[in-house]
Amino acid sequence: MKQLILSLALAASFLCCNSVAAKDIAQPGSFKVGNKTFLLNDKPFVVKAAEVHYPRIPREYWDQRIKMCKALGMNTLCIYVFWNFHEPQMDNFLFTGQNDVAAFCRLAQKNGMYVIVRPGPYACAEWEMGGLPWWLLKKKDIRLREQDPFFMERAEKFETKLAEQLRDLTIQKGGPIIMVQVENEYGSYGEDKPYMSAMRDIIRKAWQAPDLTLFQCDWSSNFTKNGLDDLTWTMNFGTGANIDNEFKKLGELRPNSPKMCSEFWSGWFDKWGGRHETRGAEAMVDGIAQMLERGISFSLYMTHGGTSWGHWAGANSPGFAPDVTSYDYDAPINEAGQVTDKFWKLRKAMEKYSGDWDPNTGKWVSPQQGGRKRGLPAVPKEYPTIAIPKFELKEFAPLAAGTDSIAKMGGLMTFEEMDFGWGSMIYITSLPEIPVQSILQLDAHDYAQVFIDNQFIGKVDRVKHEQTLKLPATKKGQQLIILVEGMGRINFGRAIKDFKGIVSAPVITAEVDGIATSWTPRQWTKCRIQDDYASAVKALNNPSAAFLHLTPLSIREGQGGESGYYRGYFNLKKTGDTFLNLENWGKGQVYVNGHAIGRHWYIGPQQTLYVPGCWLKKGQNEVIVLDVMGPRGERTIEGLQKPIIDRLNLDRPQTHRLEGQTLDLSGEKPVLEGEFKSGNGWQEVKFPQPVSGRYVCIEALNSHNNREYCCIAEWYMLGADGTRLSREPWQVAYCDDEDITSGNKTADKIFDLQESTYWSTNRGVQFPHHLIIDLGQDQTFTGIQYLPRVEAGAPESIRQYRIYVKSSLFKGL
Numbered sequence: 110m111k112q113l114i115l116s117l118a119l120a121a122s123f124l125c126c127n128s129v130a131a132k133d134i135a136q137p138g139s140f141k142v143g144n145k146t147f148l149l150n151d152k153p154f155v156v157k158a159a160e161v162h163y164p165r166i167p168r169e170y171w172d173q174r175i176k177m178c179k180a181l182g183m184n185t186l187c188i189y190v191f192w193n194f195h196e197p198q199m200d201n202f203l204f205t206g207q208n209d210v211a212a213f214c215r216l217a218q219k220n221g222m223y224v225i226v227r228p229g230p231y232a233c234a235e236w237e238m239g240g241l242p243w244w245l246l247k248k249k250d251i252r253l254r255e256q257d258p259f260f261m262e263r264a265e266k267f268e269t270k271l272a273e274q275l276r277d278l279t280i281q282k283g284g285p286i287i288m289v290q291v292e293n294e295y296g297s298y299g300e301d302k303p304y305m306s307a308m309r310d311i312i313r314k315a316w317q318a319p320d321l322t323l324f325q326c327d328w329s330s331n332f333t334k335n336g337l338d339d340l341t342w343t344m345n346f347g348t349g350a351n352i353d354n355e356f357k358k359l360g361e362l363r364p365n366s367p368k369m370c371s372e373f374w375s376g377w378f379d380k381w382g383g384r385h386e387t388r389g390a391e392a393m394v395d396g397i398a399q400m401l402e403r404g405i406s407f408s409l410y411m412t413h414g415g416t417s418w419g420h421w422a423g424a425n426s427p428g429f430a431p432d433v434t435s436y437d438y439d440a441p442i443n444e445a446g447q448v449t450d451k452f453w454k455l456r457k458a459m460e461k462y463s464g465d466w467d468p469n470t471g472k473w474v475s476p477q478q479g480g481r482k483r484g485l486p487a488v489p490k491e492y493p494t495i496a497i498p499k500f501e502l503k504e505f506a507p508l509a510a511g512t513d514s515i516a517k518m519g520g521l522m523t524f525e526e527m528d529f530g531w532g533s534m535i536y537i538t539s540l541p542e543i544p545v546q547s548i549l550q551l552d553a554h555d556y557a558q559v560f561i562d563n564q565f566i567g568k569v570d571r572v573k574h575e576q577t578l579k580l581p582a583t584k585k586g587q588q589l590i591i592l593v594e595g596m597g598r599i600n601f602g603r604a605i606k607d608f609k610g611i612v613s614a615p616v617i618t619a620e621v622d623g624i625a626t627s628w629t630p631r632q633w634t635k636c637r638i639q640d641d642y643a644s645a646v647k648a649l650n651n652p653s654a655a656f657l658h659l660t661p662l663s664i665r666e667g668q669g670g671e672s673g674y675y676r677g678y679f680n681l682k683k684t685g686d687t688f689l690n691l692e693n694w695g696k697g698q699v700y701v702n703g704h705a706i707g708r709h710w711y712i713g714p715q716q717t718l719y720v721p722g723c724w725l726k727k728g729q730n731e732v733i734v735l736d737v738m739g740p741r742g743e744r745t746i747e748g749l750q751k752p753i754i755d756r757l758n759l760d761r762p763q764t765h766r767l768e769g770q771t772l773d774l775s776g777e778k779p780v781l782e783g784e785f786k787s788g789n790g791w792q793e794v795k796f797p798q799p800v801s802g803r804y805v806c807i808e809a810l811n812s813h814n815n816r817e818y819c820c821i822a823e824w825y826m827l828g829a830d831g832t833r834l835s836r837e838p839w840q841v842a843y844c845d846d847e848d849i850t851s852g853n854k855t856a857d858k859i860f861d862l863q864e865s866t867y868w869s870t871n872r873g874v875q876f877p878h879h880l881i882i883d884l885g886q887d888q889t890f891t892g893i894q895y896l897p898r899v900e901a902g903a904p905e906s907i908r909q910y911r912i913y914v915k916s917s918l919f920k921g922l
């Protein structure tokens with residue numbers, strides 16, 4: 110009997126405390142890595158974290174969003190700290206108001222939530238430059254995320270300033286912070302343990318907390334590349350993933366390590382010009398239930414996504430795919446903090462796991478045994494939404510009125526050289542006499558509109574890989590004016606070193622009297638236009654300061670207005686959240702009562718911008734639209750009660766098969782044919798001998814399990830030395846079939862660096878399928894690497910295949 114009582118007592122002491130009450134975390138405590146489990150105050154603990162980003166939520170709403178996460182059954186909040194948000198100019202550190210990360214952590218604690226901090230210095234997160242400050246690029250040759258002395262010195266300074274804010278909030282000191290991450294997914298950037306070690310040391314030193322648990326997150330396919338012996342390793346993967354596979358390697362290398370999915374992606378982000386992304390609720394609930402059944406910790410990315418206000422949205426690469434303003438992410442708590450169908454389904458499932466995890470039995474037991482109440486907290490109230498009747502933006506100032514700095518003549522300069530991060534630049538040069546039509550070669554980041562003597566000639570859009578434009582015959586002395594708008598800096602992959610403006614000297618070429626002739630203008634006037642509220646107000650208060658009036662496309666088409674600043678007002682009797690409909694407008698930024706609420710672009714899929722009611726007021730409210738293209742129709746806006754984030758408005762289809770194209774492979778000889786294995790994971794095949802060419806055609810003859818369609822998650826070509834070739838210049842030259850019905854499964858997903866996204870053909874469309882990659886130039890290769898979908902059973906993976914390589918495009922295209 111005595112023994113029984115003892116073992117009951119022991120078992121009870123080993124039950125973990127997953128249902129957290131506010132009082133539990135006010136006392137100094139501990140969070141450690143135990144045997145196959147995390148230990149919170151020496152008891153097993155399963156982290157159920159909600160990823161939320163405080164900069165993406167108005168401070169006034171932090172509390173409601175935290176309570177929403179708690180109502181989902183989460184016990185922890187997982188936050189990135191974006192360096193550029195806290196140090197927008199070098200040595201100007203911001204930690205108050207919206208930037209008060211310590212206040213956010215304290216609020217979390219008040220609500221009975223723990224906090225995991227991810228201080229970078231790099232984050233990714235579809236945030237401008239992945240969280241790195243643009244001013245690092247003022248050192249032109251900087252090596253970002255490497256042991257470049259300037260990068261390391263600045264990163265250390267930031268990490269130290271941040272730790273000064275947070276180091277008293279660790280669990281060891283009675284605060285809510287249980288873990289801190291070092292860097293972010295370094296495996297998809299490079300292989301550099303010395304750099305990772307140096308960053309770990311910087312963070313450890315800054316936090317002055319020897320007992321603080323530090324961890325790394327990566328993918329199961331690459332975490333060993335940079336895994337440090339003394340840090341905890343966690344894996345990132347999305348819904349549908351085979352959970353056992355994801356942790357297999359970790360289990361082999363560290364059999365006693367607790368398991369955690371540090372980013373469980375149950376939605377995805379949207380890009381301008383791409384379809385709105387969604388992911389099913391069932392797969393999310395199933396994945397989380399599977400993890401909790403095994404006592405695996407997780408962070409749900411995103412539980413609430415929020416909004417990338419102002420110019421904070423980043424861009425993806427390879428290529429250039431700027432992210433939209435909304436970071437709704439198809440998350441269970443939507444952009445406006447409202448519950449969704451996904452929310453209710455998840456809450457229901459999480460209820461089952463609201464008790465305590467007993468690692469001895471592998472079961473969740475009712476918390477009542479530990480004296481706590483069962484069930485989840487009540488769902489907090491949502492903020493009310495309002496509609497705002499259509500109003501007109503009558504005041505106008507031309508774009509050039511927003512110029513705050515001019516560099517006369519001399520060579521080209523980027524934004525960074527003109528010492529600013531965000532906005533537009535106007536470049537002006539004098540043209541020579543060119544009696545015939547010519548071609549302008551222009552490498553502009555990111556959206557350039559070209560004018561001759563103020564008349565719109567055409568645009569060069571980096572998103573579409575455009576770099577040339579036809580110019581009409583010109584007279585000597587005519588002015589070539591190039592207006593370049595910068596969008597978000599790339600946040601993923603090697604391309605994060607993303608300068609803005611004209612990045613290499615434009616060249617004009619023409620054939621004059623049968624002779625190929627070229628001109629490289631050397632003397633440029635450069636005008637800086639910052640996209641901030643102060644510049645907009647200054648321009649509107651003095652529109653006559655504009656030294657040029659550009660006539661954009663919309664006016665030439667007889668429907669819109671000039672590019673510039675438009676201001677209007679609306680009156681409110683009561684405030685509430687609203688969604689401003691920008692469908693009449695071109696492309697630019699919007700400010701409401703001085704708050705930069707984000708980018709708009711008519712191409713969609715996002716057409717409305719979320720405005721939280723806490724930034725509105727009773728009486729008169731001000732709206733300014735900075736439109737670099739000019740409005741396309743009426744200069745009006747209305748506020749809707751529901752968002753429109755899924756309406757594309759494209760002049761070309763997103764698919765890669767042009768009308769009339771039918772690939773003809775007759776007479777072509779494959780350089781390789783074979784059969785891929787079934788199952789998950791990377792496969793590598795070597796060619797019998799090296800081959801050269803620019804176009805690589807992948808032919809899928811059928812798929813495993815006799816599926817009606819096929820998919821590829823990632824694809825690499827191996828170079829002469831057997832290593833992966835850079836995919837930066839890659840484009841899809843052709844693809845016979847792409848599924849664009851549900852989110853983002855187009856052919857370019859095979860080289861988007863994301864293992865969790867993939868190309869898919871449509872169900873029932875007959876094999877064979879063909880996808881042709883344009884590598885940009887002739888290259889020599891020795892093999893390929895192929896990754897099927899990461900989901901269990903590798904659904905729709907290709908079985909028999911052939912590969913063709915050519916230097917010129919295939920017949921029929």
Ligand code: GLA
Nearest residue numbers: 232233234235293294345372
């Ligand atoms: C990775 C990054 C995140 C985010 C997601 C995609 O996992 O670590 O910051 O960019 O991809 O949303």
